[in-house]
Amino acid sequence: MVAVDPRFEAWLSHETGIDAPSLGPNTLERAVLDRTRAMLAARGMPHTVDAVDAAALDAYWLRLNTAPDERQALIEALVVPETWFFRDREAFVTLARVVGEKLAREPMRVLRILSAPCSTGEEPYSAAMALLDAGIDPARFTIDAIDISTRAIEQARRAVYGRNAFRGHPLTFRDRHFTEAAGGWQLSDTVRGLVRFAQGNLSDAPADDTRYDFIFCRNVLIYFHRDAQDQAIRRLDSQLAEDGMIFVGPAETGLMMRHAMTSARIPLAFAFQRTAAGETGARAPLPFRLPLPPEPAASAVGLPGVALPSVPVRPVAARVPAPSRPRPAPSLAAGPVAHPLARPVLPTIPEIEAVLGEPPTVAQARRLADAGNLDEAERVALEIANLRAPEADTFYLLGLIADARGRHADAGDFYRKALYLEPAHYEALTHLAALLDVAGDTVAARQLMLRAERALARQGKTPAASSESGTPEHTRGTHGARRP
Structure with a gap:
């Protein structure tokens, strides 16, 4: 099987909605060959185990279509879950x-x-812990969780997690809700009891007419073919309460805007609500077709000759005068955090400059954006872009801010600048792909997603090797498609 057998690619598309190439080069082929060899070995045919011929593939095709357990086994072979708690906080x-x-x-x-x-289970359990830590009465909410992988569901119900499930800081929630156990940390019975797990598939019709106030479906739709994307979004919409909210991955915002969904305009939450009748909340098509940025072999120096969008920038020469009476100097560090959802109190940019005696950094601009101060974050990032040696992350952050404010043409320009400086910038590739997709240029969007996959592969992070929510790292269970 030199290339993916069309029969199996069509089967995967129909069964799960996954576009086989999105899983990475030869991922489906390897899984089919492994399962075929396992079938031959189980039948006592070891002399043919290493050489899978057309007859063996035909036999496996028959088994795949007649044995439900084999269908699930092949899906499990393609689903490689990898996620962590409070991802995309x-x-x-x-x-x-x-x-x-x-x-x-x-x-x-x-x-x-x-x-x-x-x-x-990391995502629904994170939701439960977030609500408990915010003082919400457990009697006032319910959490349902579904996944196509029965193996993932079983692990979620056990709720014992290793080190990879705890990434970033702070990890104070682990002290509150987990105890050390053999093989990792065991989640408390209190949190486990708040989530109901079930095996399910996004391509299936809802089992009942339950309406949800909040739906998390993050970083999986980008691995579906377009019809499956539309079908999944229609299903989610049918289960969304009238005033409900859907959370998606950052590269999936364009997909939602193909439907009657409007951004909730909450910075970096990537949350959407159903567009009310008579509103024009859906994203308008881009006024032009964005050309794909080049994919040079070596890093480029300098910027392409495209002017920055006209955004007012306040002068930065003035310094804050010394106060007439002593006061504590503002701290740049967030300091101890009471729990993982606490927001730091950030100093203003003039205060930062007064204390440090130097201009702020991209990291400080990102902190301002994370805290919802988009005006100041944009001002800082534009200052960096205009007055210093530019970095890809600076333009990527400007793109995120422009996207959050509905300036999608500006966002596309910023993402292209980021890719000019760093052609393998994964986030810029996926965000620009979403813009192109909503503008109707699906071919170019697909090319960018393939570039993103190649960029990850060069870093040793292929979807097959890894698998929530942000790197195509996980076949996020419900559908087996890997999340970036």
Whole structure:
């Protein structure tokens, strides 16, 4: 089998919605060959195990279509879950805040949350911990979680997690909700009892007419073919409450805007709501077709001759005068955090400059954006882009800010600048792909996604080797498609 057998590629598309090439080069081929060899060995044919011929593939094709357990086994071979707690923290910050606001208005309401796909449970458990840590009464919410992988569901129910499930800082939630156990950390019974797991597939019709106030479906849709994307989004929309909210991955915002969905305009949460009748919340098509940025073999020096969009920039020459009476110097560090959802109190840019005696950095601009101060974050990033040696991350951050504000043509320009400086910048590739896709240029969008996969492969992070939510790292369970 030199290339993917069309029969198996079509089967995978129909069964799961996954576009086989999105899994990485030869991933489906290797899985089919492994399962065929396993079938031959089980039949006592060891002399043919190493040489899979056309007859053996025909026999496996018959088994795949007649044995439900083999269908699930092949899906499990393609699903490689890898995720961690509180990944993309802003989504959980938003969940806790909006749940609190809804319950303040309707104290007796019970809010419903769905995680689909849920992989090995880190996402729905993070939602549960976020709500508990925000003081939400467990009687006021329910959490359902589905995944196509029965193996992932079993691991989620055991709720014992190793070191890779705990990434970033702070990890104070682990002290509150976990105890050390053999092989890792065991989640508390309190949190485990708040999530109901079930095996399920996004391509299937809903089992009932339950409506959810919040749905997490992050970083899986980009691995589906277009029809499967539309079908999954329609299903999610049918299960969304009238005032509900859907969280997607950063590269999937364009997919949502193909449908009647409007950005909730919450920085870095990538949250969407159903567009109300008469509103024009959907993203307008780009006024031009963005050309693909080049993919040079070596890093380029300098910027392409494209002017920055016209954004007012306040002068930065003035320094804050010394105060008339002593006061503590502002700290740049966030300091101790009470729990993983706490927001740091950030100093202003003039204060930073006064204390450090030097201009701020991209890291400080990102912190400002994370805290919701988009005006100041944009000002800092533009200052860096205009007055210093540019970096790809600077333009990527400017693209995120422009995207969050609905300036999608500007966002595309910034992502292209980032790719000019760093052709293998994965996030810029996926975000620009989303812009191209919503503009109708699906061929160019697909080319960019393939470039993103190649960039990861060069770093040794192929989807097959890794697998939530942000690197195509995980076949995020519910659908077996890997999440970036």
